[in-house]
Amino acid sequence: MEAKYAVRAATPADVDGIVDVVLVAMAHDPQWDWRFVHKREFPEDHYKFTRLLYEEFISPANDDWHVMLAEAKSPDDSSKIVGFAVWDVSFANKAKMGPSYEPQNPTATVARAGGSKRRDVAPQRQAAFRAGGGEKKKRFFDEYGDRQLHLKILGVHPDHWRRGIGSELVRWGMNRAFEEGIPVTLVAGSQGLHLYSRLGFKKLGEYVTQVPGEEESVKSYGMVYRSQASEEVQV
Numbered sequence: 001m002e003a004k005y006a007v008r009a010a011t012p013a014d015v016d017g018i019v020d021v022v023l024v025a026m027a028h029d030p031q032w033d034w035r036f037v038h039k040r041e042f043p044e045d046h047y048k049f050t051r052l053l054y055e056e057f058i059s060p061a062n063d064d065w066h067v068m069l070a071e072a073k074s075p076d077d078s079s080k081i082v083g084f085a086v087w088d089v090s091f092a093n094k095a096k097m098g099p100s101y102e103p104q105n106p107t108a109t110v111a112r113a114g115g116s117k118r119r120d121v122a123p124q125r126q127a128a129f130r131a132g133g134g135e136k137k138k139r140f141f142d143e144y145g146d147r148q149l150h151l152k153i154l155g156v157h158p159d160h161w162r163r164g165i166g167s168e169l170v171r172w173g174m175n176r177a178f179e180e181g182i183p184v185t186l187v188a189g190s191q192g193l194h195l196y197s198r199l200g201f202k203k204l205g206e207y208v209t210q211v212p213g214e215e216e217s218v219k220s221y222g223m224v225y226r227s228q229a230s231e232e233v234q235v
Contacts, residue, residue, distance in 0.1 A: 004072070004073045005070050005071065005072055005073065005082070005160075005163065005164075005165055005168070006070070006071050006073055006079075007068055007069070007070050007071075007168050007169060007172060008068070008069060008071070009066065009067070009068060009069075010058050010067035010068065010069045010084070011058065012055070012058050012059065012060070014058065014067075014069060014081060015051065015054050015055050015058055016051075017069075017080070017081035018054055018058075018067070018069060018081055018084050019047070019050055019051045019054055020081070021081055021082060021083065021084060021155060021156075021157050022050055022054065022084070022155055023046070023047070023050065024157055024158065025083075025155035025156055025157055025158065026153075026155055028158060028191065029155075029189055029191060030189060030190065030191070030218050031129065031189055031209070031218040031220070034122075034125060034209075034216060034217075034218050035121055035122060035125050035126055035129055036120050036121050036122075037121075037122045037125070038119060038120045038121065038122070039120045041119070041120070042118075042119040042120040043120075045118045045119045045120045046118075046120040048118075049110055049113075049114070049115045049118050049120075052109075052110050052113060052115070053106055053107065053110050053115075054067075056106030056109050056110065057086050057106055062104045062106060063089075063092075063093065063104075064088065064089060064090035064093055064103050064104040065086065065087065065088060065089065065090075065104065065106065065152075066086075066087045066089045067084060067085070067086050067087070068084065068085045068087070068169055068172050069081050069083065069084045069085075069169075070082055070083035070084070070156070070160075070165045070168065070169055072160065082156065082157045082159070082160040082165060083154075083155060083156035083157065083160065083165040083166065083169055084153075084154075084155055084169070085151060085153070085154045085155075085169035085170065085172065085173070086151075086152040086153040086154075087149065087150070087151060087152065087172075087173055087176075088103075088149070088150040088151075088152050089149060089176075090103040090104070090146075091146055091147055091148060091149060091180070091182060094146040095146065095147075124211045125209075125211055128209050128210065128211050129209055132207060132209040132220070135207065139205065139207070139222065140185070140187075140204045140205060140222030140224075141185045141222065141224075144182075144183055144185060144224075147182045147183075148182055148183050148184070148185045149173050149176060149177045149180065149182055149183070149184050149185070150184070150185045150186065151170065151173055151184060151185070151186035152186075154166060154169060154170065154192065156169075166192075166195055167195065167198075167199060170195070170196070170199055171199070174199070174200075174225055174227065177225070177227055178227040181227075183224050183225060183226045183227070184201070184224065184225040185222070185223070185224050185225075186201070186222075186223050186224075187220050187221065187222055187223070188201075188220065188221045188223055189218065189219070189220060189221075190219060193221055196223050196225075197223075199225065200225055201223040201224060201225045202223060202224055202225070202226075203221050203222070203223055204221075204222040204223060204224055205221070205222050206219055206220065206221045206222070207219070207220055207222075208220075
């Protein structure tokens, strides 16, 4: 009998199960392999700082972030985490606090905890990736200002691909955005492009991240989903 799947909000107790999925699922993402070229040479750093980042994402103190997870429910009622989605929900605090509000930054927290010197990453590629992140926000998403729900990361364990899990995790954000009357934004790699397009996301453009002098690069696509409610609010 096949497992059934359930989607729920993550809690701090889920961090190890989520990280187990992250390390397997993200290894199939070209940009992950491109950045973390020394992950097999320094597995302890790869695990330590990945776990620390997800601790920050899940922490109740960081309410600019919301993590949803998918569990496989077996007939014996046991469950196992098989997918996750990390959402930037800072639009809510920005609306309450005003333009002076500084969003929480889990990545900066990890860097201060030693992540800036992690040995599993290619430093120049990591810098190019982060610079590209700033560029993409300005180029693709600035028009939405603070009124957007952003999907930061989505991952599903390869053993559970093509079972609708990724779609269900993304639909959580689509439903939340409909209730708030705002769009959903994200940056997709080549693997996720088909999924998001099928769910109704529109491609805003693309960009290439590359270190000068290198031939290897990764391509990313800015995408947006505008529900009818968000369209009405913007009119």
